[in-house]
Amino acid sequence: MQERDALLKKKVQDSVEQIPSDQLLLLDPIIEKYQGSMSYLIPALKEAQETFGYLPMEVQRKLAKGLNIPAPHIYGVVTFYSFFTVTPRGRHTIRLCLGTACYVKGAKDMLQIIVKEVGINVGETSKDGRFTLEAVRCLGACGLAPVMMIGEDTHGNIIPSATLGILEGYQ
Amino acid sequence: MVTLTIDGVKVAVKKGSSILEAAQQAGVRIPTLCHDKRLIPYGSCRLCIVEVTARGRTRTMPACFNPARDGMEVATNTPKLRDARRLQLMLLLRSHPLLCPSCDAGGDCQLQNLVFDYEVPELSFGRQSRYFHTDNDSNFIRFNMNLCIRCGMCVRICEEVQGQSELSFVGRGIESEVSTDFDRPLDCEFCGQCASICPVGAISSKWLVGTGRRFELQNTSTVCAFCSLGCSLTLGEKDGKTVYVTSSEDSANEGNLCVKGRYGWPFAYSESRLTKPLVRKNGSLVETTWDEAIQTVAEKFGAIKKSSGPDSLAALGSQRLTNEEAFVFNRLVRTVFGTNNLDHAGGYAYRSVTDGLAPMLGYAASTNQIREIRDAKAVLLLGADLTETHPIAKNEINLASARKKAKVIVVDSIRTKLSYREGFFLSVPPGSEDLIVNSMLKFIIDGGLLDRASVDLRSEGFEELLASLKDYTPENVAAVLGLDANLIKAAATAYAKAETGVIILSEGLNRYHDNSPLSKAAVNLALVTGHIGKESCGVYVFGEKANAQGALDMGLTPELLPGYHSVRDEAARTKFEALWNGQIPASPGMSAQDIFKGAENGSVKGLYVVGENPVDTYPNRQQVENALGKLDFLVVQDMFLSSTANRADVVLPVSAPYEKTGTFTSSERRIQKLNPSSKPIQGKPDLEIFMSLAAGMGKPELSYAGYSEVMSEIAGVVPMYSGVSYEKIGDKGLVWPCLDIEDSGTPILYEGGFPIGKARLAAAKPIGTVSRSSGSFKLIPCVLKFHSGSFSEWSPSLMEVCPPGFAEMSRVDMTDLGLNDGDTIKIIGNNGQAISLKANESRRALQGMVLVPYHFSKNKLNSFTDWGSTEIVIQVEKA
Secondary structure: OHHHHHHOOOOOOOOOOOOOHHHHHHHHHHHHHHOOOHHHHHHHHHHHHHHHOOOOHHHHHHHHHHHOOOHHHHHHHHHHOOOOOOOOOOOEEEEEEOOHHHHHHHHHHHHHHHHHHOOOOOOOEOOOOOEEEEEEOOOOOHHHOOOEEEOOEEEOOOOHHHHHHHHHOOO | OEEEEEOOEEEEEOOOOEHHHHHHHHOOOOOOOOOOOOOOOOOOOOOOEEEEEEOOEEEEEEOOOOEOOOOOEEEOOOHHHHHHHHHHHHHHHHHOOOOHHHOOOOOOOHHHHHHHHOOOOOOOOOOOOOOOOEEOOOOOEEEEHHHOOOOOHHHHHHHHHOOOOOOEEEOOHHHOEEEOHHHOOOOOOOOOHHHHHOOOOOEEEHHHOOOOOHHHOEEEEEEOOOOOOOOEEEEEEEOOEEEEEEOOOOOOOOOOOOHHHHHOHHHHHOOOOOOOOEEEEOOEEEEOOHHHHHHHHHHHHHHHHHHHOHHHEEEEEOOOOOHHHHHHHHHHHHHHHOOOOEEEHHHOOOHHHHHHHHHHHOOOOOOOOHHHHHHOOEEEEEOOOHHHHOHHHHHHHHHHHHHOOOEEEEEEOOOOHHHHOOEEEEEOOOOOHHHHHHHHHHHHHHOOOOOHHHHHHHEEOHHHHHHHOOOOOHHHHHHHHOOOHHHHHHHHHHHHHOOOEEEEEEOOOOOOOOOHHHHHHHHHHHHHOOOOOOOOOEEEEEOOOOOHHHHHHOOOOOOEEOOOEEOOOHHHHHHHHHHHOOOOOOOOOOOHHHHHHHHHHOOOOEEEEEOOOHHHHOOOHHHHHHHHHHOOEEEEEEOOOOOOHHHOOEEEEEOOHHHOOEEEEOOOOEEEEEOOOOOOOOOEOHHHHHHHHHHHOOOOOOOOOOHHHHHHHHHHHOHHHOOOOHHHHOOOOEEOOOOOOOOOOOOOOOOOOEOOEOEEOOOOOOOOOOOOOOOOEEEEEEOOOOOOOOHHHHOHHHHHHOOOOOEEEOHHHHHHOOOOOOOEEEEEEOOOOEEEEEEEEOOOOOOOEEEEEOOOHHHOHHHOOOOOOOOEEEEEEEO
16 A cells, blocks of 8 residues: 555655744734634735745644634635745745737747746746746736736836846846 | 425425435435535535426536425436536546555445446546645544545535534645645544545545455444443454444434544453453462352352441442443342442432432433534533533534534633634633523523523422522622623523523533532523423433443432332332342442442442442542552452452453443433444453352342343333333434333423423522632643543553643643643642643643543542542642
8 A cells, every 4th residue: 555655656845944933923913913703814814924925834833723723724725825825935026927918929038038047937936035936827918018027016018138137126 | 395306206305405305315316426414515526416397497407505496307317417427427537546456445435336337438538647645644544635536525524513624625726635734644533534424545544454445344333332422333344353443324423433433442452451350369460260250259249248248348330331231230239249339430420410300300311312402502511521522412513503503602611622612601610610500590580581481381499499599690600700790691691592502511530529519500591491391402411431321220329229219219129129039228328439438447348340440530549549458359340450450359351342232321312232243252241240240149040141131121120211122222222211112212301291290490509609729720630532531541542642641731821830832740739649741731721720631540630639529729830
């Protein structure tokens, strides 16, 4: 039986960084604020993510205990919404549009440049913690194709070779 | 009622039933993969689609969550539906690994069966491989989520029925799977419900892996021997050894089991089981033959009886004896030993029913069925931590709370898990639950929330009750207990105004004081609000061990003969004397407490302990040890060499519950039959030992051809059992009172009135004071769901998942004492006794309370307890 399980390759677990216990005290006001109702889980998670940048195991477990919500339920919510993340994100999130219009106007080349030069694939964070790369379907600005968002800033009509220049502005 | 036609069969069903339920009633099988009668319909598998013609239109819809309506014409097996189901199965097979030959569920897999039934010819879609988590590290249960078909039944039973929510869907879309948070191993109740409900092999019992397939097992159904709820068990054996335990969906417990029932049975295979009798020779216990052991016991008891009189002998029975054994034991002690010094379970565990319920209502038993609790609109839990003591009854409260929006009112000194349900939590010092009940009663009467008709027509003693409640205003009681009076008022209003309401108490050796004032208060409350004699109402008292109710019915007490006849009652005594062919003393004998006092002062010289372990479980360990030391002769009848057996002069090994026959009576008065598995018997059944002992003591007429002969004798003298026979008990059991051969049992008591005429309200005892000492802690001996008395210590599986416990303390107390989780603390009692154990922070412990499980003989927790005391004051320090 053991061999059979080995055949069905086990999913690779994301490595999770430890958060020191004194930093977890930052969760106390959030717990205080949202205690008592299951329906405030999402706002509580949002605030926790704003505090830590991501939602690692210790944060989720502490929220579970404090809000009296089963930890598996919280994990289910966190993994369901793409907004939440259990791994740290970079300081800047690049949202590159790979919709049809952007794709034909050069987003594919931009992606290649980012993958090659920054060294991260879609869904990954660079080692220096500077960028997280996400591919999106459409940003609703096809007239500006190809479009890329970095954090809250939108960049349009990009010539692929200028991609790195734009990234230079975000340290 | 709604009438509809399903595949040409006309069927009438209750309004609100689904088409699926209607089809089941009509005997038409509709395939499902995500439906279970215990769960709310979910509609994810889409296999139950049917064609419904109503008002001239034919539509396809899932049968599981669409209600049956008048005049519907339902077709369940048209070519179109078969095609649709086949397609659905092919889609499931697209990513389901086809390793059926090596899968644990092979042959018992619902997906496999349906693929066979629907003749899926080929896999028309490309295979899709996704990898999900596997878990081989959890106790008892293994996960291989690659086999999962996303029916969600495990997630739903864990949340809806168990109230545990240990599993959840994680991830999204095609990547979603069932898991715990971060795929960690389970840390839950280990009820195994997820494994038993899984339609495929994704979640399965570890013990079956590499052992056998479920269809190969030889099944025996019997009754669980742990707590008193009487769940039915199916023992699955392979090559003569039990390997898998489950429960039938058709049983009273609907297939639900807790960790003890499902995984606790390996104690029967423990290497520590005694196989041969032991006799003390030169100070140590040595193995001997049955003949010598019985002869030694008979001679020694005979000699003591001759020299010091029959009342120098005493006997302790057990809630683990079957009805038949308890009955014969009763006969043995009263007619052969010639004494009424007979008791069990510490002498207190049953007081709430014999001194509370019986004189007030007529019967010494819970009034209603366990399965009715789910429909109650209010649940009042009095010192009943059902999550730990009776996990299957806790499920009913989860259902009532979630599905019927019942208010759960918890009155306890522990912050129990059920107290987080919608409702009220009233914290009280240990043993003071009755104050709250009385003040609720006072508030209900004063506020006119009472059921006048019930009070006037069905009960008497209202004026006396009212007078005795004078001081019990919510404000007074709130001040005594340090609570908010409005909380008491709100709880009282919720219970009184609810259409149906149940009150639940639990008994056990962890509650070492007399619970009868509490049960009296509870009955008063139920009577005054009219919550009795109706469905989903009443008062429940859940005993601790399997035959708690039967032990009482069979009179294992100093003053009651079988059937609750008093030994003082001359007519009853004469009847039993004629039947039993021997004299019965006319005055009540010693209670368990008196027996130990008697042994200490020398008036009791010989003691016969059957199936109990007083050294580890009775209050006041020092007294028990001291008393046992002074006895001339101690005989212990047990499966294991318990702390008590270790001090015995003769130890008689008995067979395990899975090896014998007989009947148990559960806390809902259900008499159920035990059936032995094919496991060879170790030791002897208690009944056989009693008979040979009687023969050895010169009474060979105490002899029965078998258990069913004892049952027919019981039917002759125990009024509630008059109509009981083994044939009638059958597979589903029989709920007493069952008065004659026609009677099919009485699930709800007092529907037509009370056997004693009118119910008698009992006056409340004067309000006392509650000490609130500062600087010290109160010790609460608590129960853990993984254990049952000290007996479960012999089950390696239960000890693996819950090794000797730790103390639970509140966060505030831990911080004050400078303790971290896992630090060792020293508990010092007022009597100077001290024990050391590890402490953990727990939400269950309120400030000032220290919770310690009483199960572990190693902890010697009964060093601190004493007969009748309600609270134990201790000092705690960091060790």
